[in-house]
Amino acid sequence: MTRYYLPIIIGGLLLAFWFSSDAQEIAAGVAIFLFGMLMLEDGFKLFGGGALERILERATGSTPRAISFGIVSTTLLQSSSLVSVITISFLSAGLISLIGGVGIIFGANIGTTTGAWLVAGLGLKINIAAYAMPMIALSIVLVFQKSKPLRGIGYALAGLGFLFLGIHHMKEGFDAFKDQIDLTRFALTGLLGLFVYSFVGTIATVIMQSSHATMVLILTALAAGQISYENALALAIGANIGTTITAIISSIGANFQGKRLALAHLIFNMATAIVALVFLAPLRDSVDWISDVVGIAPGDYAMKLAVFHTIFNVLGVVLTLPFLTRLITFLERRITEPVPDVSRPRFLNEAVDEFPQTLESALRKEVLHLYENAAELILHGLNLHRKEVFATDDVAGLVRKSRSLIELDIDEDYERHVKTLYAAIVEFTTRAGDKRLAPEMADRIYAMRDIASDIVQAVKSVKHLRKNILRYTTRPQNVVTELYDSLRTEIARIVAEIQKLDMAALEDRSALWLDQERARIEEDARLTSVRVDALIRKGKLSAAAATSFMNDSGYAYGAMRDLIKAARGYYIERDSAMAELEQLLSLDEEELNEAMAGRGNQSVSTASKRTVT
């Protein structure tokens, strides 16, 4: 597509420049305007420091709130496309609901009409270039400041300055252009005019990927008398259809929810456009009536176009709102949720790459997905079922009873369910590392990668164990079976404890609980060693079997330590002060031993009891 699209655009522009120097001014005006929009976006991203994303998470509690958020954010950013891209990204990361996302899109369609008011009311009435120059000059001073908010304000100010400058050049270009060529000669009336100009409006917006820029172009051309009012109305309707292209493009890299939202955007804007085309005559009458009421001069077509743009977008929302639930049902039927494939990344996709909040949230969810796969594989590797382990109060009893072989190719399952996810996480974190993230966020992202690595190590250790687990625990072989059963029990207990921590309410749980498991692992490792020594001395365990078991117990305790390390990293408080506190209170190995020392004698006596059994 790009192979043809790009040369055609460049060729068309060069041809236009060849014939008219005023076309150069108009095109440069559009380019400066779009550049201004980009700077405005960058400015808000820097200035907001993620505030927009944080608000977005909370703004979708109800449909009116979501619509209001869409209106306000699009008014501030002057870009419905940016708002729709952010919304798709948040929806893909699972941070907002589909109905909330659709509400935001509805609001964005109303918010985008403020742009037309800005241009028709201010841009064409006063010499905005006079404001643009000082704004751009002042902005550059701010852009070179170290402070992020100041730089943000600088970019936003520059963006606004370039928007104004772009409008000025478009206006100048059209004013000069009308002296050479009268575009009104191409004006079309009737139904043909409606459809042709709607189509032109759609295409222009698809090319510029901004309905805002198209609206400014229409308004300036209209103010210069280069297009008829009727054709301008059709162009504005077309721009509303074309604007959905940005959402469609960003949904390509999004998951099924992002695709649903893009389809909702297309359906909504198409329906609004059809209603506007069908009821164009009554809408025009309404515009005239409202213009009379608010005191807009009958010949001020630019302001009338702004009124029309607002009316038909608000009308679209009002007409569609009663069908919102049906629209959601249709979207869910049309684009079905794919059957979860545990071997594929579920949350990491290009759509969540855009914003730090979605990036971190998606990564956390994917690491949890990896852990769930790993926990299942670890327990199956030990011939245990996850549901039974999580449900029992007596893990040791369950392990003793679990002698049936679980058919499993652990190497293949590791490749499919663990390694592929781990590879996706590593790739994603590396990609995230290339972005300019805040240092604390970058640290958290890399911590997630380390957690994934610990989880993978735990699975690898259990892979080593699997052979002897099959050999010694599928049928009772006295003391060796007991030894391997104790390893199975201890690993299963760790997995169950991590599950308990995950299930605990956020306000109740603490990663410090895992210190209790760390202490337990070290004590169990010590007791196992004492027990093996005693068994060898008594001749109940051959040296060869003991060596083999000690190797396996190394893998088993390694897996337990890795799992606990991963859980500590994952469940550590996300508030940085609370995380600092947990790290201060957490015990190192020596401190764990000291804390357990009060029970030292008891442990030794328990060990001796276990040794003689």
Add this chain to the structure above:
Amino acid sequence: MGLKKLAAKVEDYNARLESGKASKIKPGHVEAVLQKLRAKSTELEAEIAAATSTDKKARLQGKLAIAQTHIARAEWLLEELA
């Protein structure tokens, strides 16, 4: 007990705090953690009372010992912050 090590950790934390590399821990943060730890401790005590096997009792007592150590450390830290 291990409070000497904790004191050293706090000293290191204070140095990082002064250089702007750490977030400030407020008494409210410690109180929130203490509440969680005390709730866990009470839960463990109830589990110990209900446990029938000596092995399980011993395991739970080990956990309780760690929880009580955390509580002691948090209380000490709270006093330091006050």
